[in-house]
Amino acid sequence: MGPMGPRARGLLALLVTLAVLASCGTGEDDTEESGPTGPPTSVAADDVGALDEAHPAKAALPFAERVAEIGRVEVDGQTWILSELPQSTRQYLVNSRLAGPGLDPLGGEVLHVDGEVIVRSVSLNAFPPSFIESDGSSVYAGRHGDGGYPDSALIRIDVETGAVDRIVFPFGPRPDPDPGPEWSIGSEDQFELFASGAHAAVFDEQPGG
DSSP: OOSOOHHHHHHHHHHHHHHHHHHHTOOSSOOGGGSOSSOOSBOOOSSGGGOBOSOHHHHTSOHHHHOEEEEEEEETTEEEEEEEOOHHHHHHHHHTTOOBTTBOTTOEEEEEEETTEEEEEEEETTSOOOEEEEOSSEEEEEEOOOSSSOOEEEEEEETTTOOEEEEEEOSSSSOSSOOOTTOEEOOHHHHHHHHHTOHHHHTTSOTTO
16 A cells, blocks of 8 residues: 555545536536635635636645745735645646646646735746745746746736736747746847846836837
8 A cells, every 4th residue: 555645535536526527617516515624725805816826626725735835025014935736746636637738737826825825826837936036016936947848937926916917938939838828928138138037127128129
């Protein structure tokens, strides 16, 4: 018998259930009593700026099964962390064949957290994350591409307004995998700024000039 414990078995069952529900596209008679038994991973909110962008299977996970912190910044009294899935969760996604569009086991997210409650999630689904920083008014996070995932990416989150800007720098003609329509493709000038670490200036530079 392998090292899978009760929590791991519960996690696997949860992921399988959510995957089936998502693929069927129906929840007419579904009860919410079969949800995760751990503490909630996010809080309900009325404003768009506090939504959880994660795939439903990821959003339903308890904090410990969802969050492996890479780095954090404190901005205007808020805590933002750069996170990836814990190794055990990534392995279950792969082994149970739940990984796919919108649920990349290696993808990351930027989380505004209050303790172990996620107030907001901004997805880096197509990009294994590598850095997070702040200039005091915005949070910047993303990835510097390498041989495994050659595309680079940068997001900016305005802490006051909640607005998010997203730029991808594809290694080839197009990003692979495609991160989605909310991402714009950066110019060569923007990439030079990005590569130099001038992340705020990337968004001041107009694509193509």
